[in-house]
Amino acid sequence: MRAVREEYADEEAETAEVEAAENAAALEVALSLRIDRGLDGALKRRATQEQISPSALVRRLLRDALRGGNEPVLTARQVEEIARRVMRESA
Numbered sequence: 001m002r003a004v005r006e007e008y009a010d011e012e013a014e015t016a017e018v019e020a021a022e023n024a025a026a027l028e029v030a031l032s033l034r035i036d037r038g039l040d041g042a043l044k045r046r047a048t049q050e051q052i053s054p055s056a057l058v059r060r061l062l063r064d065a066l067r068g069g070n071e072p073v074l075t076a077r078q079v080e081e082i083a084r085r086v087m088r089e090s091a
Contacts, residue, residue, distance in 0.1 A: 004085050013051040020056055 035043075047057040074082075 003089060004082055007085070008082065009051070016050070016052045016056060020052070 043054050043057060047054040050057060052060075
């Protein structure tokens, strides 16, 4: 299970890097806001876990929230693929 999580994290990191490169040219508006230390710490910890910058994490969270934010973290197809990998590794 750990290997699956690590592989998924690697794939997410690669996707985030590609997204960051694509968005770098499109980032035109600076946004400044004040948050408390607890939220700052939570954002930094999560960004570190996801291996992305806090700014990239905040942009993604804002996009998700504006889209409705009710989308599953993983699609059914991704869950099925993970299940297949787990079955192969445990066999």
